Amino acid sequence: MHLENVLLMIAIGVASNLDNAGVGVAYGIKKIKVPFVANSIIAFIGFLFALLGGLFGNWVSIWLSPFVCNIIGMIVLVTIGVWVLSQPYIEKRVKHRPSNRNLLLQILQNPEDADLDGSKSVGLLESLLLGVALSINNLAGGFDTGITHLNIWITSLISGVFSYVCVGVCAYLGSRVSGERLGRQASFIAGIILILVGLHQVF
Numbered sequence: 001m002h003l004e005n006v007l008l009m010i011a012i013g014v015a016s017n018l019d020n021a022g023v024g025v026a027y028g029i030k031k032i033k034v035p036f037v038a039n040s041i042i043a044f045i046g047f048l049f050a051l052l053g054g055l056f057g058n059w060v061s062i063w064l065s066p067f068v069c070n071i072i073g074m075i076v077l078v079t080i081g082v083w084v085l086s087q088p089y090i091e092k093r094v095k096h097r098p099s100n101r102n103l104l105l106q107i108l109q110n111p112e113d114a115d116l117d118g119s120k121s122v123g124l125l126e127s128l129l130l131g132v133a134l135s136i137n138n139l140a141g142g143f144d145t146g147i148t149h150l151n152i153w154i155t156s157l158i159s160g161v162f163s164y165v166c167v168g169v170c171a172y173l174g175s176r177v178s179g180e181r182l183g184r185q186a187s188f189i190a191g192i193i194l195i196l197v198g199l200h201q202v203f
Helices: 001-014 019-029 036-061 068-096 103-109 122-132 136-147 152-176 180-201
Strands: none
Touching: 001 136, 001 152, 001 180, 019 122, 019 152, 036 068, 036 122, 036 136, 036 152, 036 180, 068 136, 068 180, 122 136, 136 152, 136 180
């Protein structure tokens, strides 16, 4: 396996989960605990979404030339990168609108709202909802991995591990220090990495 491919898989796996840092920090600041089991469920869903995206990407690549696959992979990653970068501005606009959204949509837009019962601890149902909300990027990252013929299992494993680390460590940091800036910077870095990896696949 080439070193460049390994670095690309790490970059995709890490960037797809850096958004989790912002959620972890928000939970830490609000003193909401993310137990081992809940964080493991969130990480497993991240792994599963990346794997499913990768398998679908592999299937699509059967019917397309390598160049077209790279173009599609670039479009997917750049689009997700731009979406991640625009999230802070979207959230500011959404906050000023009356909320009539359903529960899943609310958590998709604001994952830190997943503590539904106000227990200050993430339970089973909440971890499932939060896992889905935080794993959308993994689905896209996995798809890119599959369509460009990178190793989907390694990338998915990296996604799961980094999801666990990001939520756990950043929740701890948020509870100890003011980590809001860290959360914003993590999302910015994630967007930039996804865009650069996408562009690298073609140029």
